[in-house]
């Protein structure tokens with residue numbers, strides 16, 4: 001199957017299931033193209049005489065009724081794709097869906113490629129590229145906070161910011177070019193200082209957007225925290241306390257958890273995946289536990305944050321030392337939060353101020369997984385490590401493509417500034433300002449190469 005944007009035809013009529021595959025009350029099949037209404041009318045029988053936008057009836061193949069449906073008609077150009085578009089609500093049974101799709105293929109529609117509805121919306125100028133990309137983010141957002149940010153991008157908040165910066169550069173360029181063409185005159189010109197100060201504003205605006213990139217990434221992709229520690233330290237108890245439900249088995253037997261248990265929560269708007277692991281200890285005969293410990297060692301390398309849980313009702317023992325050695329040898333560059341658990345019991349744990357063990361820890365927090373104390377402090381610590389302040393909100397989704405282009409724009413603007421500051425180098429200044437303009441245009445999808453569009457839209461699901 002080709003999912004290359006270059007092969008996407010704009011004119012023919014495409015059809016796809018836009019809801020998940022499976023059983024549901026209703027499934028929605030979407031069809032877009034000049035012939036969408038003609039194709040549908042060949043197989044749609046309705047008694048509705050009025051020109052309603054939504055019509056009730058049956059999809060038929062000759063005399064055979066395929067399903068009882070509702071069809072919503074959207075007339076070009078005010079539609080998602082900018083073309084004639086129909087949404088057919090069928091019964092959500094995979095068998096029916098397949099039959100209906102086959103019927104529509106037979107009648108002249110072709111299966112849509114991934115992201116092709118949104119691609120058409122981009123081609124027809126309904127959405128710029130940054131807006132179109134955000135449709136995908138909006139669907140895959142894992143927390144309300146990131147969904148809100150993605151919605152702002154779809155609405156065009158991010159695009160407007162880019163356009164404003166671009167307009168300022170265009171305006172500035174006009175003044176710079178006039179200086180080039182009429183170097184002897186000095187009326188109507190912006191002074192060098194004025195040009196520089198306008199340029200500085202553009203630079204600040206681009207920098208502000210770039211600052212949101214790290215947070216955007218965290219909110220979109222989330223972070224992974226692995227709970228590690230010796231058996232019986234209270235890892236599974238902590239997972240349950242954070243989730244507020246009994247997800248993992250907790251017993252007083254050391255070596256209870258043998259396989260990893262994973263859950264994702266909303267931590268200050270960040271999708272935080274917490275992984276409970278098998279406890280690491282020096283001696284065990286249990287082969288399942290040994291396999292679990294192997295898995296724990298692998299997870300240590302794939303996590304963004306480690307949470308090392310100690311049993312503070314006992315002194316440090318050989319199992320803690322064993323884990324310290326593993327972590328030391330792993331030479332990790334990720335934060336390790338030390339949790340002194342069981343703070344409800346008499347405290348026996350002493351971490352020697354000079355020990356390598358202490359050096360491994362980024363921070364120390366006292367908790368009791370059993371009494372559920374210290375949990376909020378831990379969640380705040382996660383957010384802090386992720387670079388998110390307590391009340392910080394994120395308004396926009398800036399992806400890695402935007403980040404690269406914003407960096408290109410920033411570099412070009414800084415070069416423009418350099419050229420402008422050193423006298424009589426205005427041609428080079430104009431050239432660099434145009435480089436910045438082009439980078440910003442590319443964010444919006446202006447003059448973007450087909451293969452870039454291909455890469456972006458092929459990551460979408462079919463039916464989007």
Ligand SMILES: Nc1nc2c(ncn2[C@@H]2O[C@H](COP(=O)(O)OP(=O)(O)OP(=O)(O)O)[C@@H](O)[C@H]2O)c(=O)[nH]1
Pocket residue numbers: 229230231232233234235236237238249250251252253254255256257258277278279280341342343344345367368369370371
């Ligand atoms: N008093 C007290 N007991 C706790 C606390 N946290 C856990 N425990 C107890 O410690 C025992 C072990 O807890 P688990 O959560 O199963 O420990 P684990 O680290 O998952 O152990 P493994 O799965 O064997 O590696 C259980 O009996 C818990 O009830 C705590 O904060 N205070």
Ligand SMILES: [Mg+2]
Pocket residue numbers: 235236237248249250256257276277
């Ligand atoms: Mg456990």
